[in-house]
Amino acid sequence: MDMALKQQLHQKQVQRLILAPALQQAIKLLPLTNLELIEIIDQELSENPLLEVKEESAENNEDLEKGAKDSSEPGAVEGPVDEESDLARALGLDGKDDDRDIQKYFQEYFDDGFRTYSQEKKEAPVLENFISKSISLWDHLEWQANLTFSEDREKEIAQYVIGNINGDGYLMTTEDEIADTLDCEIDMVRSIREKIKTFDPVGTGSLSLEEVLIAQMEYLNIEDELLRTIITEHLHLLEKSDFAQLSKVLGVSLEDIKTRIDIIKGFNPTPGVKYSEEKTQYIVPDIIVRKEDGELTITINDEGLPHLRISNFYKKLMAQSSRDKTEAYPFLKDRLKKAFWFMRSLDQRNQTIFKVAKYIVDAQTDFIEKGLEFIKPLTLMELAEEIGVHESTVGRVVSNKYIMTPRGVFPLKYFFHKSLTGDYGEEISSLRVKERLKKMVENEDNKNPLSDIEIEQQLAKENFKIARRTVAKYRKQLRIEPSHIRKRKYWMEEST
Secondary structure, eight states: OOOOOOOOOOOOOOOOOOOOHHHHHHHHHTTOOHHHHHHHHHHHHHHOTTEEEOOOOHHHHHHHHHOOOOTTSTTOOSSOOOHHHHHHHHTTTTTTOOOTHHHHHHHHHHSTTOOOOOOOOOOOOOGGGOOOOOOOHHHHHHHHHHHHOOSHHHHHHHHHHHHTBOTTSBBSSOHHHHHHHHTOOHHHHHHHHHHHTTSSSTTTTBSSHHHHHHHHHHHTTOOOHHHHHHHHHOHHHHHTTOHHHHHHHHTOOHHHHHHHHHHHHTSOSOGGGGGOOOOOOOOOOSEEEEEETTEEEEEEOOTTOOOEEEOHHHHHHHHHHHHHTOTHHHHHHHHHHHHHHHHHHHHHHHHHHHHHHHHHHHHTHHHHHHOGGGOOOBOHHHHHHHHTSOHHHHHHHHTTOEEEETTEEEEGGGGOBOEEEOTTSOEEEHHHHHHHHHHHHHTSOTTSOOOHHHHHHHHHHTTOOOOHHHHHHHHHHTTOOOHHHHHHHHHHHHHO
16 A cells, blocks of 8 residues: 655634734833833834934923924925824825724824823933942952962862852862862862962862861961861751750860850851852832822832833824835834834833732731731732733732832732631731741740740730641741750850
8 A cells, every 4th residue: 555645735723822012012011120121111212213212391392292393304394284194194094004003002192191201311420430340259269379379280270179169169079070170189189279278268169168167267376176176076066056965075064165156156157258249239119109198199110211202203204205105104104103012011011010009009008007017918819800900910010029118118029928817707917927926936935935836826816827837937937946946045145
């Protein structure tokens, strides 16, 4: 039986969700912060000649409102100009083109309710405000290595060692692996690494916490055998705060142990962090909530965002190119459509953010005015159903956004957390439970710290019904140590 390959055509209907480019653009703008949005606007301005930044001046406002033209301007049209009708003809909306949706966007642009963006005139930056980039850990170590090692082979090994040090200052490979890779004696690698450990910051290039602490101890010329023994043999007891066992094993008093622990606290377990390139991130709130005349007002922070408009010059050029049937008309028409979509997407972004912010403020008014004890549980789904959008849309809005309130600056995600049910069926925020747990531990009897079971029982008496494992989870999230560790630390402090 012969089998032949044949090409055949088949038709079938398939339902598929396809996002139009304009919708993709609107979705893309939602999760952006103001600083990120400025970059997108600048990019759009550079790619679309029909968009321009409106300067805040009376002259520009008058031009926009009256559509006045300068007869000496290139591309100007003789006679009276009706911008709306000219543009409609230029877009083919006089019955010659079926692209009716553009007329809708055009009308939205000239609608008084269309919200644009304002921009302050920025002063030129002062050159004295610029500072040089801070030196990295690896650059700092290589600089010291070039001053320390003179032989090319030593420099090669030193550079390899430095290149394998992580941001905390620890060597991420072994001496054996370095020796095998560079085909050199392991004693040579060890000797060079020992010298690197004396570089600033001291202890960099160590393989373990023990090495870091010993390197810093030797650098400070601390001759203390008991301290050395604690570091080299009993760090696991220190980690568990088992001071009694440590005292018993070493045969010394708790006071001697306390003295050595105070010295260890002065060491730096992560020396590389000193030269970390991480900088302080300053938060620019996207939403500002103020209390005026006893009421909370919401403002979308658009400081620094450009105020966009369609270029008058290109509007007139487009009208002229439509009449003259030039090749520029299709290009200008496409760019005008994209400009309207972009401006509409910006406006839609602000409207969605405002709706989300208003719902949060209305729901959390008691928290803003009275404090954490009055915060209410809130979920993305609940908010999405209330304002009539999809849950994923709300998720994009709250991403990387901050709100400034009279109580402080919070990420929008701060207000979304699950609820617990009280004895009388009311919903209680998990944040409120965590705050109560934190205060209970702060006010506990240090001689007899509260266990997780005791915390669970006390919370239950206060109408906070949660399981013991939930208490343990919340305690870990608050970075509160277990009761036996807290008791040991207090006992150690009291004994000295």
